[in-house]
Amino acid sequence: MIDIQYIRDNPDQIKQAAINKNLNPDVVDQVLDLDQKRRALETEIQQLRAKRNQLNDQLKNERTDELIQESQALKQQLNDKEPELKQVNQNFTTAMLQVPNTTLEEVPVGKDSSGNVVVKTVGDKPQFDFTPKNHIDLGLSLNLLDVDRGSKVAGYRGYYLKNQAVAMQFGLMRYALDKLNAKGFTSIMPPIINRKEAFVNSGHFPWGEAESYALIPDDPDTLDIVSELGAQYKNSKLDYKSDTYLAGTAEVPLVSFHAGETLNEKDLPITYAGFSPCYRREVGNYGKDTRGIYRVHEFMKIEQVVLCVNDFDESRKWHEMLLQNAEEMLSDFGLHYQVLLMCTGDMGEPQMKKYDIETWMPGRDTFGETASNSIMGEFQARRAGIKYRAADGTLKYVHMLNNTAIASSRMLIALWENYQQKDGSIKIPEALVPYVGFDTIN
């Protein structure tokens, strides 16, 4: 959420930011219009209430019919006006939640991914003196992956990991945690079933609602009955809780961890390393990456989340540090990658500046996204109500940032495909060997 005062003072800037993100700027005018109405109504109602409070003070001492009648008349006027204010306020809040964040001045303006800028490229493509396989063929031939049974049981994009792939999955998660712990990050295993409010706080909603799995349908009648218990559930009017969803990233519960709290400046920065399974519908991507485990509905991830003081120099500093953390891991694994500065048209509504890290994947013969690193400014903190008492005594909203550390399935692809050998085996990079317990898969 953006400060309403800032929107009043800089409407054109906010509109331009929306346009740059390929969004409709009209919501800004809606907000300003509702803001006007809201303030006019509020002033009017405040005066009525002030009068009512005065009358009630008098009524404590002298109860006359005249005063009571006057008070009743005021009450009637308030009853007429208050619902209107309530409605306007609701509309105002809804509109406010739809205003996208602005971007920092160094972010390139662009329509789509073609506007992204390669900031750096590290390492080289591996050279194979044989025809490299993709991760699916590798996974099948080494008995690491089963996608046929995966889709049989779980549906489209379902998969089973088997044997050494399981050890790699756990090893990668543990490796990332150790790495971040050594840098002072606090490990967290958050709940991943979250209320709608948490998704609004992080800025995933309203824009990304279709991307999340609603855990329980709003209408129990839409449930397929597969058991007697299911029938009971369907018939009960009250035995379901609405508005819970599966989070697509630990960012959601971590952003809301301190929701509604006032921290002290000396508590900052706060750095979290959150482990979670991640659930994504991938609704906009039906035709994309249909084979293998590049784009899946569930995977595991370690996510970095930072709360720091309200200062963009500080945010930028953390942004680079989060980037470095992710880069160190790729370097530890000896992987070839590039860092992109995302343009306005290819970043999300809540983000102010974003780097994507793309890692070379020989099976795709191109780079594939493995990390996404964002400056959020106050946007999430305003939604979640996370403030801190600054050294000068004033209250400020924290700045928040987040970046992937390691996302399981995509890192498996990169490792398998880049470290495949002529004989069909896969080597494990040295840094990972202690975490997985073997140095070759064959």
Next chain:
RNA sequence: GGAGAGGUCGCAUAGUGGCCUAGUGCGGAGGUCUUGAAAACCUCUAUCAGGAUUACCUGAUCGCGAGUUCGAAUCUCGCCCUCUCCGCCA
């Protein structure tokens, strides 16, 4: 799943319709006293919104939301959450 208790200012507590402009204690800030410190004493001590903009005024907020009333922290209803006991269980 059954039964009960409860959610009040940063923390702890008081508050059963107008004396609440939410009291008291702790914690925090400033001051008096003192060579310095402690103690004691004094003052201040929430947030949000609107309107003025040194200072101020008004409104809202006692878990959240509705309702009753001229008037609600207090009464009624719904929801959220916490705790205790019993049952079941990875």
